[in-house]
Amino acid sequence: MLSVCIPVYNFDVRDLVDELYRQAEELSIEYEIVCIDDHSDESFHLINQSVSDKARYIRLESNVGRSRIRNIFLSHTQYAYLLFLDSDTLIKHKNFLSMYVDILY
Secondary structure, three states, rough: EEEEEEEEEOOOOOOHHHHHHHHHHOOOOOOOEEEEEOOHHHHHHHHHHHHHOEEEEOOOOOOOOOHHHHHHHHOOOOOOEEEEEOOOOOOOOOOOOHHHHHOOO
């Protein structure tokens, strides 16, 4: 149903993925969280690959830029609805995903 797409470049996405995972699990919907790393520095890659237990983490071999990386998500997602979030997104509401899903129906 919902693919949450997070393009990543030189930013720690662990807190964002943790919160999205928690909220999605509470909703009991079909979902996936996909992080595509636009060839971040190795230090960020090492930090972010730890989200692999909650999200699909893909690291690109070279930096492709903001526009192109969003198109790449189409090859790595399976659901009809795509929610793009910047890696520095701060989720303030504990029901963020629930509100988003409610709008879909």
